[in-house]
Amino acid sequence: MKYMLLLASNPADEPAPDSESFGPYMGEWAAYSEALAEAGAMVAGEALQGADTASTVQVRDGKRIVTDGPFIESKEVIGGYYVIDVADLDEALDWAAKIPNSHFGTVEVRPVMEFDG
Amino acid sequence: MGFADVFRTEWPRLVATLMRDVGDLAIAEDAAQDAFVEASTRWPLDGIPDRPGAWLVTTGRRKAIDQIRRMRRFEDRLPALAADPSTAESGRTASSYADVDREQALDDQLALLVGCCHPALASEAQVALTLRIVAGLSTPQIARAFLVSEETMTRRLTRAKTKIRAANIPFDPPDMDTLAERTGAVCEVISSIFTEGHASATDTALIRGDLCEEAIWLAELLSRLVPTDPEVAGLHALLLLTDARRPSRLDSHGGPILLADQDRSLWDQPMIARGLAELARAHSFHRGGAFQFQAAIAALHATAPTFEATDWPAVLRLYDVLLQRQPSALVALNRAIAIDRVHGPAAAVVALDAILVADDLTGDVDDYVYFHTARSDVLARLGRLDDAFAALRRAIECSTNESERSFLRRRRQDLNEVVDLRRPR
Numbered sequence A: 001m002k003y004m005l006l007l008a009s010n011p012a013d014e015p016a017p018d019s020e021s022f023g024p025y026m027g028e029w030a031a032y033s034e035a036l037a038e039a040g041a042m043v044a045g046e047a048l049q050g051a052d053t054a055s056t057v058q059v060r061d062g063k064r065i066v067t068d069g070p071f072i073e074s075k076e077v078i079g080g081y082y083v084i085d086v087a088d089l090d091e092a093l094d095w096a097a098k099i100p101n102s103h104f105g106t107v108e109v110r111p112v113m114e115f116d117g
Numbered sequence B: 001m002g003f004a005d006v007f008r009t010e011w012p013r014l015v016a017t018l019m020r021d022v023g024d025l026a027i028a029e030d031a032a033q034d035a036f037v038e039a040s041t042r043w044p045l046d047g048i049p050d051r052p053g054a055w056l057v058t059t060g061r062r063k064a065i066d067q068i069r070r071m072r073r074f075e076d077r078l079p080a081l082a083a084d085p086s087t088a089e090s091g092r093t094a095s096s097y098a099d100v101d102r103e104q105a106l107d108d109q110l111a112l113l114v115g116c117c118h119p120a121l122a123s124e125a126q127v128a129l130t131l132r133i134v135a136g137l138s139t140p141q142i143a144r145a146f147l148v149s150e151e152t153m154t155r156r157l158t159r160a161k162t163k164i165r166a167a168n169i170p171f172d173p174p175d176m177d178t179l180a181e182r183t184g185a186v187c188e189v190i191s192s193i194f195t196e197g198h199a200s201a202t203d204t205a206l207i208r209g210d211l212c213e214e215a216i217w218l219a220e221l222l223s224r225l226v227p228t229d230p231e232v233a234g235l236h237a238l239l240l241l242t243d244a245r246r247p248s249r250l251d252s253h254g255g256p257i258l259l260a261d262q263d264r265s266l267w268d269q270p271m272i273a274r275g276l277a278e279l280a281r282a283h284s285f286h287r288g289g290a291f292q293f294q295a296a297i298a299a300l301h302a303t304a305p306t307f308e309a310t311d312w313p314a315v316l317r318l319y320d321v322l323l324q325r326q327p328s329a330l331v332a333l334n335r336a337i338a339i340d341r342v343h344g345p346a347a348a349v350v351a352l353d354a355i356l357v358a359d360d361l362t363g364d365v366d367d368y369v370y371f372h373t374a375r376s377d378v379l380a381r382l383g384r385l386d387d388a389f390a391a392l393r394r395a396i397e398c399s400t401n402e403s404e405r406s407f408l409r410r411r412r413q414d415l416n417e418v419v420d421l422r423r424p425r
Helices: A022-038 A089-098 B003-022 B025-046 B052-070 B075-082 B102-116 B123-134 B139-145 B150-166 B176-198 B209-225 B230-243 B269-283 B290-302 B312-325 B329-343 B345-357 B369-381 B385-398 B402-422
Strands: A055-060 A063-068 A107-109
Touching: A055 A089, A063 A089, A089 A107, B003 B025, B003 B052, B003 B102, B003 B123, B025 B052, B025 B123, B025 B150, B102 B123, B102 B176, B102 B209, B123 B139, B123 B150, B123 B176, B123 B209, B139 B150, B176 B209, B176 B230, B209 B230, B230 B269, B230 B290, B269 B290, B290 B312, B312 B329, B329 B345, B329 B369, B345 B369, B369 B385, B369 B402, B385 B402
Parallel strands: none
Antiparallel strands: A055 A063, A055 A107
């Protein structure tokens, strides 16, 4: 059966990109992803860009409300995810608004990290 | 036309054009900035070109190409830019300057405006970006206007531009079905810039005219870009009709003068005429809206010879309609003041007190200076002098503005004297 592993952490606790421990830290991620893939357990995995790039979408009374920032409502819990591939943020927001529970929940839309090379 | 006038007109056109060429706001802004820097050194020697816009676009594109060559990421944009033959040579004649299609230029500027006001950006970011990217104010100028450090404003702008690039917020002319919504967002930003200038809560001088002027300039630009939106015309009218009163709003100490006491001979009549014309144009679309109602109220004030002679029943009717559309405590407050004029202080105090306990209004008047001063004024006329005094005290507590506090203390002094006069001897 499938699971979604939701990775939550305080960015302040992570090794800084210019620190000595950063390289080894990245190596750990690569090794983990490889191990998952080798075990046949990997379905999908992505790093997301920072919280500053997040937007949230809610639909209330038929009206779409878009706000800047990540979702932080404490009573709501993450119930699922999609990874979509579209042209720009407006298209992503359009899809987010159509998600069935956007009428009572909150959908966070965050760009996925793109690694060059 | 002087350099400053050319900058004012050409800045948003240039950024908008480069934005369409390059698709990256930060590059477009930097290239535009560099182009104007070059203009400021070349034009005093060579004279302002006949077609400054074309000169700027050609130069801007060259600067953008230089920037892109220094960065790996946007190299796919180079072929399109480099295809413009005028960017390839260093010596140029007037005929080789890039031609920018007029229709396209309007579309690009609208794309720029709605992009800067995208809801995925924090509202203070929308304001800062609009002033920087469209109005062309420098970062230090914007920082000063909003009373934050230059560092803070720089960070705000950088974060916004980073999100635009990282989340790929599109800067495209809006589709017909989203035009009203996106234009509405721009109107809100322009309105908040004007409000900040019109009645600044944190500055020691109550009015920052420069922000009012920027807001009016932006409203006029939006009006040209979206000529068939009655709310855009309504906003433009509202700002003109409100700002026309500016010369009478402050006394010689920088303290506020209330509408009832303003010297109406100081009001800017040509500005009022322009505002009335814009309002008439808005009405011609037969589609009401909040900005139009507010403008209609401002028009009633602007055309009244005195405070007492104002058509208060009409003002009240407009506030009744506006309150339904915009159930805010602020609108309810202004409506209560109109009730005072039409039905007297007893009815007004009922309306004012109702605002404090209402649960269907947005916003809060508990800490709003003007709410308490209005209440104090009405209570005094009802003879409830101790209550009036208490309300005025509350107003002084709530004020964050020194010239305003001095004004209120003088009012309290006046009321004190009235209270003393009434005490039995």
